[in-house]
Amino acid sequence: MRIRDLPYSDPGLPDVRSGTRFLVWLGRNQLGGQIKAALWGLLHMGALVCFPLAIGTGVQAVVDRSGARLALAGALMVGLTVLIALGDAMLHRAAVTNWITAAARVQQLLARKTVELGSALTRRVAAGEVVAVSTGDVEKIGWFVEALSRFTAAAITIVGVCVGLVIYQPALGAVVALGVPALALAVLPLLPRAARRADEQREKAGRATELASDTVAGLRVLRGIGGEDLFLSRYRRASQEVRTAAVRSARMWSLIAAVQVALPGMLLIGVVWYGAVLAGNGRITVGELVTVYSAVTFLLFPLRHFEEIAMAYSFSRPSARRAARVLALRRPSAALEDARAAGSDAGLDAGIDAKPPTGDLYDPATGMLAPSGQLTAVVCGDPDAAGRMADRLGGHPTEDDAESGDGGGAPSALLGGVALDDVPLATARAAVLVQDKDPVLLSGTLTELLDVPRSGAVPPKEALDAAQCGDVLEALEQASVADSGDGDPMGARITERGRSLSGGQRQRLALARSLVTDPEVLVLDEPTSAVDSHTEARIGEGLKRLRADRTTVVFTSSPLLLDQADRVVFVHDGVAAGVGSHRELLGTDPAYRAVVTREPDGVRERDNGRDRLTELERIEEQIEESA
Incomplete structure (x- = not known):
């Protein structure tokens, strides 16, 4: 694999057990690159130890006053120098290629897993953990892959030199052959403690990273409540903990490095000393002593x-373990992945071009039914349960699946009688689009x-109109005039995550993006939670108009949106407890009315005849005003 061939057309199916x-799977997938690097390493190190x-030979030639052997020694040195330079350059090139290609493979796998799981990924793994795996852990895994070929060449070279020295000068060679393995194994007792300290440093760094990202994401809110100093002090403490852990880890690795310097020095x-004794007794020549010493x-x-x-x-094993843990996350029912693991490419290829299912959308876990071509509103008193249900309707993993740990949990949603978990992920997402409660806007122009x-x-214009983005276009038009002077709002740039816009503006642009698809x-999922009531009512009208004859499910408790729905489903205690229009449920279901009107617990238990009429009149007035 060459760097110019990246990215991989298919990074493969990793062994995440x-x-x-x-790590073994990574090495097996770039065996050719490892062998190539090891061969260049053998050339480099073999020439070096020769x-x-x-x-x-040169020293003994001087002692024996032999000009021919001295010239031969000089020519041999020149040739070895050329081989050392060539081997070193090509070894570095091959090893770095292995590092980059391994890191690219892991990052592609992580990106594919992120796309596969979507927003459910951060519900099962902390966001800071995902960032740490895709940055620092990938680098450590690549380091091990790069070092493996150099280590292989070094191990073969050392074995060859020890054997050669035993043959060349048995007395001194035996000392070297016994001492070198002891040097190589001397650091093993220190590695577990060093690895633990490195893990501690990494965990603290991950927590600090997560704290920093959360602080930046909520900076506007923190400024509003005057909490910048509080979170700054928290991050300062977390940063100091990382520094302390890094120093402790560095001390252990410096001890290992000192051992690696001191013990070889003692062997030398x-x-x-032993060679001088042998030379003094006439058992070896000066040239042989110099040769063994130099070796x-x-x-x-x-x-x-x-x-x-x-x-x-030591660094890469826990990093690989964390990467494997993320890559092991799967959809609830994984027939597609099972087929891939069994090597059944035919089953995969058949699913790629499969036609998306159509029909009524049904959730067996709650009994919620969204008829085809209608606007269905779902009222759920638990926002977390609503989020899990929305993910399940899109064929994404749910929190129940993550807790079960074996792919079980809630049953898959059905579209036209077809389980979304049993079709390829691309097919499921082509059929159902789920907009999260907190959608993300990427940086770039509105176009x-x-x-x-x-x-x-x-x-796009109809989608923007339906999402009531008129004020957003005006703000972007002014920004475009200030930046480029053309006054085209479609060419105005939106900052990362839409931070230059208000929460309601971001929410409406995200809705427009979903409508365009x-x-x-x-x-x-709560598409209008950050907008005012008048705008919310107009969005409801635009949504119903633009999505006519299309299936739409809206999770909301807003009376203005519920009144626009063709059908309202009330999910209570995990089951669909009521179905009808908003006004019917409001008048007949006290639990539904309590969720929609946000009644206190004491009010829910009172006789509600008069209160019901009052609430109906209030909502009707609110709808008329917004119209």
Whole structure:
């Protein structure tokens, strides 16, 4: 795999049973790159550790006053230098390629999982955890993949040198062959503690990142209540905890590095002392002593890769475990993923072009039915339950599924009698579009915001009109005049997450974006919670007009939207407890009226004949005023 070929057309199906298995899967998928890097590493390190032979030959040639052997030693050094430079350059190139391609594969897998789960991802994994996995953890995993080929080349080189020294000079070679494995294994007792401290640092950094992102997202609210200093002090404490943990982790790794320097130095002293004794007794020549000494000196370089691979594995294993945990999240019913895991590409290909199902939308968990072609409003007293239900209607995982841990939980929603969890994800999302309670606006122009996959039946202007975005267009027009002077609101830039707009303006632009797509089924979760009542009433009228003959489900408790609905379903204690028009339910169902009118508990239990009439009159007056 070359960098120019990124991104992958298909990053593959990872083995997420454990962090170690995930690392093995990554290595197996770039075996060619690892072998290539290892071969270049063998050339580089092999030429490097052959240098002592040339040095020893040259020294002995000087002692023996042999010009021919001295010239041969010089030529050998020149040739080895060229090989060292070539091997080093190509090793670095191949190893970095492995790092980048592995990181790209993991990031593509994470991006695919994010698209697959949608907003349900952050309900099952903290947002700060997702950010940490896609940044710092990906970097650590790539580091291990990069270091693996260098370590392989270093291990083979060390074994070869030890064997060569035993053959070349058995007495000194035996000392080196026994001492080197001890050096390589000396740091193993220190690694568990170092890994624990590194994990502690990473967890604290993740919490600090999450706190920072939450603070930035809520900065406008914090300024409104004067809470900037409070959250700044919290982040300062979290940052100091990260610094303290980083220092503790660095101390342990510095101890490991000191051991890796001290022990080889002691081995070198022992070899020189023993070699001097042997040379003094005439058992070895000066050239042989210099050769063995130089070989041990040059062995210190490949030995450093043992420390690197130990650090890389200690950091990457928990990172791989966290990445595997995120990648292991699945949709509630995963027939498609099971087919892929079994290698049944035929089943996959058959589902790619499958026609989206149509018909009535039904939720077996609550008994809610949204007839095809009608505007159905759903009233649910629990906002969290409403959010889970909206996700389920779109074929997304639910909180129940996450808690069960085995893909069970609430049954899948049915569209035209077809379970959405049993069709490919792309097909389910082509049939049902779910707009979250807090939709996100990406940075760019208004034209780019509305440039989404759509049927073409709803022009952007009609969608903006139905969503009552007139004041938003005026504000963007003024911004366009200030920026470019053309006064075109469609070309005005929207900042990240729409932070330059009010909450109601962001909500209406998100609604317009959903209306432009013109899906067969549109599910809206509290689409008007941030707008005033007059605007809300006009949005209800525009929504009903624009979505005529299309299935629309709106989760709301607003009387102004409920009065526009063809059908209202009241979900109480997890089941559809009432069905009818808004005014019918208001007059016949006390529990429904309590949710819609937000009555206190004491009022709910009173005799409600007179109160019911009063509430009906009040709502009718509110509707007439808004009209």
